Amino acid sequence: MDLATTLTGFVALYIFMLAAFTGYEIIGRVPAILHTPLMSGSNFVHGIVVVGAMYALLNATSTVEQIIGFVGVLLGAGNAAGGYVVTERMLEMFKPSDKKSAGDAKKA
Amino acid sequence: MNLTSEFIIDASFFAAAFLFIYGLKRMSSPVTARSGILVAGAGMLVAVLASFLYYFGVNDAALPHLGTNVVLAAVALFLGTAWAWWSGKRVAMTAMPQMVALYNGMGGGAAACIAAVELLRTNAVHQTIPLVLAVAGALIGAVSLSGSLIAWAKLDGRINGVWRIGGQQLLNGAVFLATLGLGIYIVFVAHGHADPAIVAAFFVGALIFGVMMTMPIGGADMPVVISLYNAFTGLAVGFEGYVLQNPALMIAGMVVGSAGTLLTLLMAKAMNRSVSNVIFSNFGAAGSEEQGEIKGSQKPAEAGDAAINMRYASKVIIAPGYGLAVAQAQHKLYEFVKLLTDAGVEVKFAIHPVAGRMPGHMNVLLAEAGVPYDMIYDLEDINGEFKEADVAVVIGANDTVNPAARTNKSSPIYGMPILNVDQAKQVYVIKRGQGKGYSGVENELFFADNCNLVYGDAQKVMVAMIQAVKSLEGGGH
Numbered sequence: 001m002d003l004a005t006t007l008t009g010f011v012a013l014y015i016f017m018l019a020a021f022t023g024y025e026i027i028g029r030v031p032a033i034l035h036t037p038l039m040s041g042s043n044f045v046h047g048i049v050v051v052g053a054m055y056a057l058l059n060a061t062s063t064v065e066q067i068i069g070f071v072g073v074l075l076g077a078g079n080a081a082g083g084y085v086v087t088e089r090m091l092e093m094f095k096p097s098d099k100k101s102a103g104d105a106k107k108a
Numbered sequence: 109m110n111l112t113s114e115f116i117i118d119a120s121f122f123a124a125a126f127l128f129i130y131g132l133k134r135m136s137s138p139v140t141a142r143s144g145i146l147v148a149g150a151g152m153l154v155a156v157l158a159s160f161l162y163y164f165g166v167n168d169a170a171l172p173h174l175g176t177n178v179v180l181a182a183v184a185l186f187l188g189t190a191w192a193w194w195s196g197k198r199v200a201m202t203a204m205p206q207m208v209a210l211y212n213g214m215g216g217g218a219a220a221c222i223a224a225v226e227l228l229r230t231n232a233v234h235q236t237i238p239l240v241l242a243v244a245g246a247l248i249g250a251v252s253l254s255g256s257l258i259a260w261a262k263l264d265g266r267i268n269g270v271w272r273i274g275g276q277q278l279l280n281g282a283v284f285l286a287t288l289g290l291g292i293y294i295v296f297v298a299h300g301h302a303d304p305a306i307v308a309a310f311f312v313g314a315l316i317f318g319v320m321m322t323m324p325i326g327g328a329d330m331p332v333v334i335s336l337y338n339a340f341t342g343l344a345v346g347f348e349g350y351v352l353q354n355p356a357l358m359i360a361g362m363v364v365g366s367a368g369t370l371l372t373l374l375m376a377k378a379m380n381r382s383v384s385n386v387i388f389s390n391f392g393a394a395g396s397e398e399q400g401e402i403k404g405s406q407k408p409a410e411a412g413d414a415a416i417n418m419r420y421a422s423k424v425i426i427a428p429g430y431g432l433a434v435a436q437a438q439h440k441l442y443e444f445v446k447l448l449t450d451a452g453v454e455v456k457f458a459i460h461p462v463a464g465r466m467p468g469h470m471n472v473l474l475a476e477a478g479v480p481y482d483m484i485y486d487l488e489d490i491n492g493e494f495k496e497a498d499v500a501v502v503i504g505a506n507d508t509v510n511p512a513a514r515t516n517k518s519s520p521i522y523g524m525p526i527l528n529v530d531q532a533k534q535v536y537v538i539k540r541g542q543g544k545g546y547s548g549v550e551n552e553l554f555f556a557d558n559c560n561l562v563y564g565d566a567q568k569v570m571v572a573m574i575q576a577v578k579s580l581e582g583g584g585h
Binding site for chain 2: 006007008012015016020021023024026028029030031033034035036037038039040041042043044046047048049050051052053054055056057058059061062064065066068069070071072073074076077078079080081082083084085086087088089090091092094095096
């Protein structure tokens with residue numbers, strides 16, 4: 001852990017607390033219709049773990065560490081890419097009714 | 109690490125954290141949801157590209173291996189992305205819940221890998237707090253990995269039934285305590301320099317616990333479990349982010365951890381159960397419970413008659429369930445609905461929170477068929493309207509419309525909110541045969557006076573209904 005940034009102690013706690021409230025507030029307002037894409041979307045977001053696995057792999061010093069790091073990046077990349085693709089596929093299908101959008105267009 | 113690459117990394121992670129939160133925010137409305145995932149995706153791309161800059165700041169000990177490590181990283185990144193992209197593009201919408209479970213488990217596994225590398229590094233000086241979080245994240249991540257794999261296998265039909273042995277809870281507890289004990293040993297006794305065999309035993313214990321915790325849970329409860337593991341992975345990622353001093357992981361992980369926890373609670377609430385009840389009770393395989401005798405008989409109806417009845421109704425509410433998607437009948441259903449709306453019938457879709465295999469899953473399946481989301485209503489919004497409806501149609505649903513949930517205290521689904529289809533003037537239930545629902549509970553709705561059953565494969569029934577209405581219109585021209 002020789003990175004310059006230090007996020008220890010209370011600074012880390014502040015980050016965790018604010019992030020937790022952020023997640024709570026965002027999800028709290030989501031309509032049930034979007035629950036499946038949203039679970040998938042949040043699943044995609046924690047795919048950021050691949051970045052941590054990259055760090056672990058690049059800093060690997062032994063064969064065992066390289067193997068575990070390789071598996072970590074593989075799994076993390078799968079999480080991120082898979083989460084993105086399925087979420088995008090689902091959300092792409094959500095469309096309002098033609099009638100209504102046509103009516104809105106007329107009004108506008 | 110040189111200052112330029114360090115600045116670029118920090119700035120990229122900051123941008124990623126912002127884009128994730130902004131993207132999730134946009135996902136909270138159907139209108140902006142699609143742009144939300146694109147925004148979050150951009151954040152991911154920026155962060156992953158920036159992570160290659162770690163190249164310039166590795167430990168001295170890793171320098172001799174750096175060339176190999178970079179190649180390994182690029183290969184792993186490519187293989188993981190390519191496989192997930194390919195599998196994600198071709199998975200059927202009906203199979204979405206298990207696919208989300210699979211990708212989620214992979215994230216948990218990645219978090220566990222980060223912890224494993226950290227715990228196996230012999231040259232590091234470990235401090236207690238990062239060690240505690242590394243071990244906690246490893247435990248949670250490993251449980252999420254093996255648990256999600258079991259959830260995936262169950263929903264995908266690779267493991268059938270419920271696997272349960274005597275003293276299951278006791279055995280699970282023992283495995284958990286043993287794993288926890290190893291974790292405590294690693295942190296407080298070995299101070300992060302435990303024998304690799306012990307570290308391996310710790311991970312094996314956590315993986316076994318994830319399997320044992322998930323095996324006894326039945327299919328009906330699996331969405332809650334998947335959502336729980338999603339929150340678990342988020343938490344594990346957040347913890348490992350602290351270990352690596354990476355704010356993007358900390359923020360993204362914790363946002364998902366809390367959002368996933370809330371989502372899990374909402375789902376459990378929709379089923380009128382507590383999360384601990386889902387994990388520790390055996391509801392998913394119910395059916396052995398005593399059931400009162402139901403009076404009356406099931407009255408069959410012809411698809412054509414039902415269709416014409418709906419054609420001349422003024423208000424029709426459709427309550428679809430997973431059986432609709434299994435029969436791949438959602439496209440035909442929407443074709444039929446369009447005929448009805450063209451004829452001036454008011455049609456609405458009523459979605460129970462747990463319709464499908466995951467909350468919101470039915471919305472996705474209807475969206476796939478082209479049903480606009482403003483025709484689709486949640487349980488709370490539509491339940492008051494059933495008594496004004498001329499016809500309620502139940503397709504491939506059972507437990508979510510079972511009045512026993514309101515009245516029969518001995519029923520395992522007692523207390524679960526249901527769609528009040530029985531309050532409509534006429535109810536048609538389209539189902540394959542006289543079987544019971546996913547929970548194995550008999551449904552007294554099918555025996556009610558105002559209910560008729562249309563037997564048959566949902567897709568064939570919809571085709572027959574479309575023909576009936578079309579021939580009617582054809583005669584009028």
